[in-house]
Amino acid sequence: MILAEFSITPIGAGESLSEYVAECLRIVRESGLPHELTAMGTIVEGEWDEVMAVIKACHMAVRAKCRRVSTLIKIDDREAPPGRIRAKVESVLKKLEQA
Amino acid sequence: MILAEFSITPIGAGESLSEYVAECLRIVRESGLPHELTAMGTIVEGEWDEVMAVIKACHMAVRAKCRRVSTLIKIDDREAPPGRIRAKVESVLKKLEQA
Amino acid sequence: MILAEFSITPIGAGESLSEYVAECLRIVRESGLPHELTAMGTIVEGEWDEVMAVIKACHMAVRAKCRRVSTLIKIDDREAPPGRIRAKVESVLKKLEQA
Amino acid sequence: MILAEFSITPIGAGESLSEYVAECLRIVRESGLPHELTAMGTIVEGEWDEVMAVIKACHMAVRAKCRRVSTLIKIDDREAPPGRIRAKVESVLKKLEQA
Numbered sequence: 383m384i385l386a387e388f389s390i391t392p393i394g395a396g397e398s399l400s401e402y403v404a405e406c407l408r409i410v411r412e413s414g415l416p417h418e419l420t421a422m423g424t425i426v427e428g429e430w431d432e433v434m435a436v437i438k439a440c441h442m443a444v445r446a447k448c449r450r451v452s453t454l455i456k457i458d459d460r461e462a463p464p465g466r467i468r469a470k471v472e473s474v475l476k477k478l479e480q481a
Numbered sequence: 482m483i484l485a486e487f488s489i490t491p492i493g494a495g496e497s498l499s500e501y502v503a504e505c506l507r508i509v510r511e512s513g514l515p516h517e518l519t520a521m522g523t524i525v526e527g528e529w530d531e532v533m534a535v536i537k538a539c540h541m542a543v544r545a546k547c548r549r550v551s552t553l554i555k556i557d558d559r560e561a562p563p564g565r566i567r568a569k570v571e572s573v574l575k576k577l578e579q580a
Numbered sequence: 581m582i583l584a585e586f587s588i589t590p591i592g593a594g595e596s597l598s599e600y601v602a603e604c605l606r607i608v609r610e611s612g613l614p615h616e617l618t619a620m621g622t623i624v625e626g627e628w629d630e631v632m633a634v635i636k637a638c639h640m641a642v643r644a645k646c647r648r649v650s651t652l653i654k655i656d657d658r659e660a661p662p663g664r665i666r667a668k669v670e671s672v673l674k675k676l677e678q679a
Numbered sequence: 680m681i682l683a684e685f686s687i688t689p690i691g692a693g694e695s696l697s698e699y700v701a702e703c704l705r706i707v708r709e710s711g712l713p714h715e716l717t718a719m720g721t722i723v724e725g726e727w728d729e730v731m732a733v734i735k736a737c738h739m740a741v742r743a744k745c746r747r748v749s750t751l752i753k754i755d756d757r758e759a760p761p762g763r764i765r766a767k768v769e770s771v772l773k774k775l776e777q778a
Contacts, residue, residue, distance in 0.1 A: 387521040389555075393658075394694035397559070397747045400569070404576035420519050421569040422486040422555060430639075434632060441628075441657065450658040450694045454555070454751065456488075456521060459639065460496070460591075460648040470499070470520040477503035492757075496592035496648045529738075533731060540727075540756065549595045549757040553652065558738065559690075559747040585719040587753075595757070598767070602774035618717050619767040620684040620753060652753070654686075654719060658694070668697070668718040675701035 385458040385466050386433045389423040390441055392448035402447070406440035418467050423454075425467055430459075484557040484565050485532045488522040489540055491547035501546070505539035517566050522553075524566055529558075583656040583664050584631045587621035588639055590646035600645070604638035616665050621652075623665055628657075682755040682763050683730045686720035687738055689745035699744070703737035715764050720751075722764055727756075 392402055406424065410417045413436045416427040426433050437455060445451045463469070491501055505523065509516045512535045515526040525532050536554060544550045562568070590600055605622065608615045611634045614625040624631050635653060643649045661667070689699055704721065707714045710733045713724040723730050734752060742748045760766070 385520055387519075391688060391690065391749055393688065393690065393696070394692065397691035399690070400572040400576050403573045404580065407573060407577055408580070418519065419570055419573060420486075420517065421484055421524055421566045422557065423521070425519065425521055430636060434636070438628060438632070441655070445657055450656075452688055452749075453653075453655040453657070455651075455653040455655075456553070457639070457651040457653075458521065458648075459643055459651070467520045471518055473499040474502045474506060474518060477499050478506055481503065481507070490589060490591065490650055492589065492591065492597070493593065493595035498591070529735060533735070537727060537731070540754070544756055549755075551589055551650075552752075552754040552756070554750075554752040554754075556738070556750040556752075557747075558742055558750070583718060585717075598770040598774050601771045602778065605771060605775055606778070616717065617768055617771060618684075618715065618722065619682055619764045620720070620722055620755065623718055654751070656719065665718045669716055671697040672700045672704060672716060675697050676704055679701065679705070 383427060383462070383464055383466075384430055384433055385425060385427050385470075386437065386455055387423045387425045388437050388440070388453065388455045390444050391452045392444050393450040393452055395448040402444050405443055409439050409443060410436055416464070416467055427464065427467055482526060482561070482563055482565075483529055483532055484524060484526050484569075485536065485554055486522045486524045487536050487539070487552065487554045489543050490551045491543050492549040492551055494547040501543050504542055508538050508542060509535055515563070515566055526563065526566055581625060581660070581662055581664075582628055582631055583623060583625050583668075584635065584653055585621045585623045586635050586638070586651060586653045588642050589650045590642050591648040591650055593646040600642050603641055607637050607641060608634055614663070614665055625662065625665055680724060680759070680761055680763075681727055681730055682722060682724050682767075683734065683752055684720045684722045685734050685737070685750065685752045687741050688749045689741050690747040690749055692745040699741050702740055706736050706740060707733055713761070713764055724761065724764055
């Protein structure tokens with residue numbers, strides 16, 4: 383299981399990107415994978431192949447509408463129980479309270 | 482005003498990073514800047530210089546404890562009202578509902 | 581055809597990473613895809629699926645030796661003739677000479 | 680001394696970015712810092728403050744021409760002799776030959 387944050391930037395397609403992000407979020411939701419939308423990207427949890435298939439589908443959906451697309455993917459791969467989108471944040475907050 | 486997401490990775494310092502993230506979050510909180518902790522990074526909003534000063538302080542705090550540190554910073558700079566950490570997410574969700 | 585730059589960081593595995601990078605470079609070379617090693621990552625050119633298969637193989641080779649791995653992938657996808665690893669740099673240098 | 684790779688992406692400003700990259704490369708050259716232009720970014724070596732001043736100048740030069748700019752910065756901070764832009768690549772190639 384990996385955590386992956388990705389963001390897809392259409393280049394030369396106007397200043398507002400929320401329409402493209404909305405289309406990607408729809409694809410992520412349909413995958414059924416645990417996910418979270420943030421102001422800077424979308425975080426998805428799953429096996430490498432299923433996460434990468436979702437990111438590819440999002441990238442290609444944007445690419446179909448724009449002549450150039452820049453996509454950034456950051457992966458955190460660690461043997462850990464599922465539910466890390468929440469667990470990682472809670473682990474940090476707990477450490478902060480203990481200090 | 483910019484939005485910046487950053488993550489700081491100590492290399493060669495063990496597998497668990499939450500202690501380091503907690504220390505960085507404490508520094509971000511003390512800055513008073515709007516921020517959000519996610520599973521993959523910390524998002525901060527502010528002027529370029531104040532945001533970069535916070536990220537430098539976080540980086541140096543981790544670097545003081547580890548011999549090698551990898552830091553990733555992603556910046557979104559756009560003329561827009563403050564409060565973008567929430568506003569960007571809400572704008573996407575709104576687009577999705579309308580579709 | 582896409583260009584992808586990737587870097588794979590083992591966490592908790594010591595300060596020097598060149599051994600891991602060397603193993604990844606060997607995998608990239610065996611793929612036969614156009615590539616370039618830089619001080620900050622490896623750039624590969626090819627179709628989405630073949631590039632991603634190489635990056636996955638590199639990630640998994642490092643993950644087999646370390647309990648936690650952070651991987652960053654940046655993709656530039658644009659309809660353009662192959663050979664972009666060189667062509668993009670040359671295009672910039674040409675612009676600079678003309679100025 | 681740090682190594683930083685950065686890339687600056689104007690959003691909503693057309694598909695070709697080489698003009699913007701050329702302007703940034705001119706700023707980097709004028710800084711006198713060791714640097715390398717790659718197909719996916721620019722690598723700069725120096726102290727944190729001088730490297731960040733160069734990246735800020737590049738970002739602001741592009742931002743002055745575009746209403747939205749996305750900038751990515753990846754930093755590798757390790758106590759090591761200067762000249763790491765070459766030394767890191769050579770260290771990997773040496774490891775590969777020995778294997």
